[in-house]
Amino acid sequence: MHKKLLLAVILLTLFTASPSYSSSWVNFPTSWDIGQAFAVSLSSTAEYSSPTVTWLNRTIALNVETGGTGKISYGLLGSDVRNIKPGNYKIQFEFAQGGKKYKASGNIYLRSRQYPKENLRVNPKMVNPPKKELTRIQNESKLIASALRTMTVPRKWTTPPQPPLASITLTSSYGKQRIYNGQPRAGHNGADIRAVTGTNVRAPFAGTVVLAGFHYYAGGSVYIDSGNGVISAFFHLSSIPVKKGDKVEKGQIIAKSGATGRVTGPHLHYSLIIGGQFVDPIPLLSTSITKMLKLGSVQQVN
Numbered sequence: 001m002h003k004k005l006l007l008a009v010i011l012l013t014l015f016t017a018s019p020s021y022s023s024s025w026v027n028f029p030t031s032w033d034i035g036q037a038f039a040v041s042l043s044s045t046a047e048y049s050s051p052t053v054t055w056l057n058r059t060i061a062l063n064v065e066t067g068g069t070g071k072i073s074y075g076l077l078g079s080d081v082r083n084i085k086p087g088n089y090k091i092q093f094e095f096a097q098g099g100k101k102y103k104a105s106g107n108i109y110l111r112s113r114q115y116p117k118e119n120l121r122v123n124p125k126m127v128n129p130p131k132k133e134l135t136r137i138q139n140e141s142k143l144i145a146s147a148l149r150t151m152t153v154p155r156k157w158t159t160p161p162q163p164p165l166a167s168i169t170l171t172s173s174y175g176k177q178r179i180y181n182g183q184p185r186a187g188h189n190g191a192d193i194r195a196v197t198g199t200n201v202r203a204p205f206a207g208t209v210v211l212a213g214f215h216y217y218a219g220g221s222v223y224i225d226s227g228n229g230v231i232s233a234f235f236h237l238s239s240i241p242v243k244k245g246d247k248v249e250k251g252q253i254i255a256k257s258g259a260t261g262r263v264t265g266p267h268l269h270y271s272l273i274i275g276g277q278f279v280d281p282i283p284l285l286s287t288s289i290t291k292m293l294k295l296g297s298v299q300q301v302n
Helices: 003-017 131-148 289-293
Strands: 024-028 031-033 038-044 049-055 058-061 065-067 070-077 087-097 100-111 117-120 170-172 177-180 183-187 191-194 200-202 207-215 219-225 230-239 253-257 267-274 277-279 297-300
Touching: 024 087, 024 100, 038 049, 038 087, 038 289, 049 070, 131 207, 131 219, 207 230, 219 253
Parallel strands: 031 100, 117 177
Antiparallel strands: 024 038, 024 297, 038 070, 049 058, 049 087, 065 070, 087 100, 170 191, 177 183, 191 267, 200 253, 207 219, 219 230, 230 253, 230 267, 267 277
């Protein structure tokens, strides 16, 4: 082979094989409403490993999948209306490629969003619980906090999610400030959906049950981990056929709705927790990760 041709072949091989010549990008929105879920991604023309995204003091492990012009990692993030204030917040991506570690960061401005107030009348013991119940409530809070810290891969969530009920009619939307028996409480951390007792509740995503039981405030409860910090939760259930550790498929019946815990009547409470942040679960039912990423801004990784 001619020397010049041989040199060209060698250079072309090095260019296409070495990660140092690859191109990588991150995608995230520059601004978003508090309480609403958004999508992010990391992509590259070459193989990479150990991708993470850090947001609101929580580092989330991502998958590496085939897609785009090479490899891609998808993520869902959000902010909790109850404890996040408007302002700029840092987002940072990290990954390893070709024996090196790379970082890319930026800021997302979280916009304020007005959520209405709601007055409710409930059993007085559900506002000011008896002293004998305080230990139970504290223990349940620890179990819930542990479940919400779950961080697993691979990604088992796919969009759009399976609606948890065959018919979605909201009786109380996400974000409403609850006022129980005249006493203000934090904003509603999920969506209440109309359902008579005994209605089948289906898993929005495939995943693993990380907590199931009957709790003081939430009544019958199920928490499902679907990877990458995505956890679905269902409250006030009348019966729970699944238990901690069970694997569930998207659309599988995981409970029946009811009126247990702090309620004014039978319904299903549906929460979506992403990286420890309770977000509005309803908008995600009518969109996809692809559509959400189109609302983001692409930044090349140096």
